[in-house]
Amino acid sequence: MGAFLEFRPLDEGSVIEYIKGVPALSSKLALGKNEEDITVKEVGDGNLNFVYIVSNNSVGYSFVIKQALPYIRCIGESWALTKERAYYESEALKEQGAITKGQHVPQVYHYDHTMSLIAMRYLEPPHIILRKGLIAGIEYPLLAHHMAHFMAHTLFFTSLLFRSTTHHKRHVAKFCGNAAMCRHTEQVVFSDPYQISQYNHWTSPYLDHDAEVLRHDNLLKLEVADLKSKFCERAQALIHGDLHTSSVMVTHDSTQVIDPEFAFYGPMGFDIGAFLGNLILAYFSQDGHVDQLNDRKSYKEWILKTIEDTWNLFYNKFIALWDEHKDGAGEAYLSAIYDNPELQLLVQKRYMTDLFHDSLGFGAAKMIRRIVGVAHVEDFESITDAVKRANCERRALDFAKTLLKDRKKFEGITEIVSAIQEF
Amino acid sequence: MGAFLEFRPLDEGSVIEYIKGVPALSSKLALGKNEEDITVKEVGDGNLNFVYIVSNNSVGYSFVIKQALPYIRCIGESWALTKERAYYESEALKEQGAITKGQHVPQVYHYDHTMSLIAMRYLEPPHIILRKGLIAGIEYPLLAHHMAHFMAHTLFFTSLLFRSTTHHKRHVAKFCGNAAMCRHTEQVVFSDPYQISQYNHWTSPYLDHDAEVLRHDNLLKLEVADLKSKFCERAQALIHGDLHTSSVMVTHDSTQVIDPEFAFYGPMGFDIGAFLGNLILAYFSQDGHVDQLNDRKSYKEWILKTIEDTWNLFYNKFIALWDEHKDGAGEAYLSAIYDNPELQLLVQKRYMTDLFHDSLGFGAAKMIRRIVGVAHVEDFESITDAVKRANCERRALDFAKTLLKDRKKFEGITEIVSAIQEF
Ligand SMILES: Nc1ncnc2c1ncn2[C@@H]1O[C@H](COP(=O)(O)OP(=O)(O)O)[C@@H](O)[C@H]1O
Ligand SMILES: Nc1ncnc2c1ncn2[C@@H]1O[C@H](COP(=O)(O)OP(=O)(O)O)[C@@H](O)[C@H]1O
Ligand SMILES: [Mg+2]
Ligand SMILES: [Mg+2]
Ligand SMILES: [Mg+2]
Ligand SMILES: [Mg+2]
Ligand SMILES: [Mg+2]
Structure with missing residues (x-):
């Protein structure tokens, strides 16, 4: 099993399937051992994109998956917006992260161009x-x-x-x-x-x-x-x-x-x-x-x-x-x-x-x-x-x-x- | 014989050789019939590049060949300057030519990226x-x-x-x-x-x-x-x-x-x-x-x-x-x-x-x-x-x-x- 070959909007179910195909992410999550400990929660309260918190509750580790869809989330498909934005977001996160020595920007773990998707550090509570x-x-x-x-x-x-x-x-x-x-x-x-x-x-x-x-x-x-x-x-x-x-x-x-x-x-x-x-x-x-x-x-x-x-x-x-x-x-x-x-x-x-x-x-x-x-x-x-x-x-x-x-x-x-x- | 495969600085002699390999130019010049009627004159009084006027005197037709070398002509090789400039010059000439409907910009006949070379209309005397x-x-x-x-x-x-x-x-x-x-x-x-x-x-x-x-x-x-x-x-x-x-x-x-x-x-x-x-x-x-x-x-x-x-x-x-x-x-x-x-x-x-x-x-x-x-x-x-x-x-x-x-x-x-x- 590998990464997805075509763009596909994720939902809480398919996020795990996606992660399984990306070794960098599944190993980070210690996925494979206790799959039942993995939870996925969509938390995107923003206007544009979908944000999933993926957690392995047994090891207490989480990261975030953010995916851009080709429209504006809070308006719907009637307001199209290129999903290429994920690329610029990941490039900016990396650059700003490097400049601020990671102090004020979540680290990017993974970027998938096909999927317009960024995996990054979870800013844990009380953030x-x-x-x-x-x-x-x-x-x-x-x-x-x-x-x-x-x-x-x-x-x-x-x-x-x-x-x-x-x-x-x-x-x-x-x-x-x-x-x-x-x-x-x-x-x-x-x-x-x-x-x-x-x-x-x-x-x-x-x-x-x-x-x-x-x-x-x-x-x-x-x-x-x-x-x-x-x-x-x-x-x-x-x-x-x-x-x-x-x-x-x-x-x-x-x-x-x-x-x-x-x-x-x-x-x-x-x-x-x-x-x-x-x-x-x-x-x-x-x-x-x-x-x-x-x-x-x-x-x-x-x-x-x-x-x-x-x-x-x-x-x-x-x-x-x-x-x-x-x-x-x-x-x-x-x-x-x-x-x-x-x-x-x-x-x-x-x-x-x-x-x-x-x-x-x-x-x-x-x-x-x-x-x-x-x-x-x-x-x-x-x-x-x-x-x-x-x-x-x-x-x-x-x-x-x-x-x-x-x-x-x-x-x-x-x-x-x-x-x-x-x- | 074809176009030159590698960049080569031209001189008055090699200009004709070059033109022979470019059908669009040799036909424009009616080259091949009376090669002895062709003259080439370097006139670049500018600071940066070489400019040749190529003429077929029997038919009274001329065009200009401008070539960029990877340095500044009036200073010499000690002041390097990319020959890629010829590309931007040809793009700008085309765009400005289109915008002014050819009224105030010489027409570009040919652009050769390898040779950093533009062939364009000769602005004849009394210009x-x-x-x-x-x-x-x-x-x-x-x-x-x-x-x-x-x-x-x-x-x-x-x-x-x-x-x-x-x-x-x-x-x-x-x-x-x-x-x-x-x-x-x-x-x-x-x-x-x-x-x-x-x-x-x-x-x-x-x-x-x-x-x-x-x-x-x-x-x-x-x-x-x-x-x-x-x-x-x-x-x-x-x-x-x-x-x-x-x-x-x-x-x-x-x-x-x-x-x-x-x-x-x-x-x-x-x-x-x-x-x-x-x-x-x-x-x-x-x-x-x-x-x-x-x-x-x-x-x-x-x-x-x-x-x-x-x-x-x-x-x-x-x-x-x-x-x-x-x-x-x-x-x-x-x-x-x-x-x-x-x-x-x-x-x-x-x-x-x-x-x-x-x-x-x-x-x-x-x-x-x-x-x-x-x-x-x-x-x-x-x-x-x-x-x-x-x-x-x-x-x-x-x-x-x-x-x-x-x-x-x-x-x-x-x-x-x-x-x-x-x-
Ligand atoms: N790295 C993160 N850690 C924790 N929560 C996050 C993280 N990134 C996003 N979120 C949550 O998801 C919400 C939407 O994320 P955001 O990047 O602002 O998306 P949008 O582009 O749709 O506005 C944020 O308001 C925040 O609550
Ligand atoms: N299309 C043309 N028709 C006639 N003469 C030209 C033409 N283009 C250039 N020249 C002559 O060549 C000289 C140098 O050309 P120019 O394009 O200004 O080169 P540079 O970039 O080296 O300044 C000009 O001053 C002019 O005398
Ligand atoms: Mg936001
Ligand atoms: Mg946003
Ligand atoms: Mg200074
Ligand atoms: Mg000049
Ligand atoms: Mg110039």
Whole structure:
């Protein structure tokens, strides 16, 4: 018996059959000895793919099998999406894993191109999806530090601050193959929220007017076009491409980034903005989660502090990597030209300011699409009272619009935190 | 006898042997009947490659054979450069030819990958290299119109204003293969002029101080870094990549763009800037060509008018293409979102202003590198009096520095023309 020769969607039953044909996996699982101890559980609560936890309960060992089907899971076969995305996800996982020395990315055990399937480390309990932790009001003291580390390292080491253009262009070309996933983002982030689209929805009727105003906001659409063109044209670094708070699994001391199936060479700010924007969404959703036991006041402060710390730590780590590698092969700032302290400060300030503004713009766009677009976030969806939910969403939406339009007026992250507090 | 099975550098003798093995070419030339009527002449006055004019004098028919060798012709084998560039040149010639309906690009008759060789239409006399015409003081009444047409069409139709991102990313990936040529540009345009480099030279000793000041101009180097990052990262359109006045052949009524071996998906402003920047170089060189018969005053006015017309005609043609295709497949501004006259004006104004500033920046960078970098221009080199030459070059250099640093302060091309006149 060998691996499957043709693509076949798996289910909980056929997963074991599949594993039997893949020695690397069946031996990992000690399969063959006590087959009755093996359990398979489908846990994919994500939007796109199927995720199976495969466990040998007698030895207490598990791994995860993730399979891409040629459509979007939460919509169904009517919204086709290439299963080739699994290839880019596995390549990105490997690259990000290598860059972060396995600290913040689950290890890939096996990739099967025919089956569009990745086997990877199981992020065992108490790992949970960060978004769920944020809804539950749990503080993660290392989150900002870890995410800053993940982003600073993955973005720096795949950019021209570190790489030669030869190396860079080879990788850019490879990830151009993930164009279908980019097109999905172009549509759901940069287009659909600003036009009538069958998949759009919002807390109706409360936000009907807001959604309509958005579609007629010329200044906003002018800025969205700039962001979209950056997304489509600027190959700045290998970005995760979907770095919201459901792509992060956490415990008190571990932070793991999963699900980089949208990875490609794009603008760094798209990742940073995705993460920060989703924290801002979490912030604005907190009032909907207040109950008699918890007024969420101090938790809201913690979220704001995490936003601030993430950017500041990212900034410092990124600059430290830059300083450390300034005499390396990075094509962007050759040391013979830029190696004087005053100039180095000048170029770093310019670079980081541009990146900050990009991050704010992309973050805002990601917030907007979660309120009036196709895919919403549990932070708001779990607020059962529709009026309450709409009020939280409207504040987030209005803040995002301001952020997107005025992003270049903000000089630092403390100004953002103040703006959120005063909003 | 067949085509050559291995790469071999041709010379005037072996060109005929080569053609004999390629039926498409030998029949075109009516070779075989009167072999004694065939002449081969090497005319490559360019920097990089060998160009042969092959003629059958009895039938009055000629074509051109261009061959890339694995090094830079004007430097020698010490500066290696991949001969794969011939592939990208032939692909770009075909694409630009198709887009401009053969009006402004010589037709490709034959491409031989093994031999890194292109056979193309011979641009017969009175076609001359535009730069030589500019040095001779010849006016070309249709030049601005033709170049605006070439640039508007080739840039618009290969951008996301016209194309889907699927189509775009496929082409971007292909031209990533021309990375070696991009690296050459990165070095000679964006790096070498700002550092000590063995190949740099200038009119010494007169410009020694100017060259040194340049290497220590922090604000200039800050801006150059921005331009370089755009050049390396932004896949806006298929650009020619080397669109100076020696890549254009002209007669009174014909304008032909040759030599796109540097083609790749990059920022549009790099092409527009190359052309305009070289016209500005031509302008500043005119005082060195004054003699008793010609004070060059009216010719300088004609150059300025050509600069102004080129941009204005480009602007109008580009916008006309945009309006014409606004309901097409272009991903950048979907008509459902941007189809209202006020917003359309707003986005076009923003797009064209950004493109204008990019063009000024790249144009200025291209001017600078022609004065203190490795490859100079005949406009200045043909001024035999070194003091005179240095004075012309210094004015051009100083103007370029201002243009590069202050490019975003200029709102339109008339301001540029005034700035040149007042300089
Ligand atoms: N390596 C893993 N360890 C544990 N759980 C995982 C792992 N990968 C995915 N999951 C679970 O499966 C869910 C969906 O996975 P994800 O990669 O986000 O798929 P999708 O692309 O469909 O969003 C996650 O929210 C998480 O609960
Ligand atoms: N199609 C052509 N018809 C006539 N002359 C040509 C043609 N192509 C090139 N030449 C001549 O050969 C010279 C070098 O060609 P070019 O393509 O610019 O080579 P390089 O890449 O070495 O600069 C041109 O300056 C021109 O004089
Ligand atoms: Mg997911
Ligand atoms: Mg996913
Ligand atoms: Mg460096
Ligand atoms: Mg040439
Ligand atoms: Mg050339």
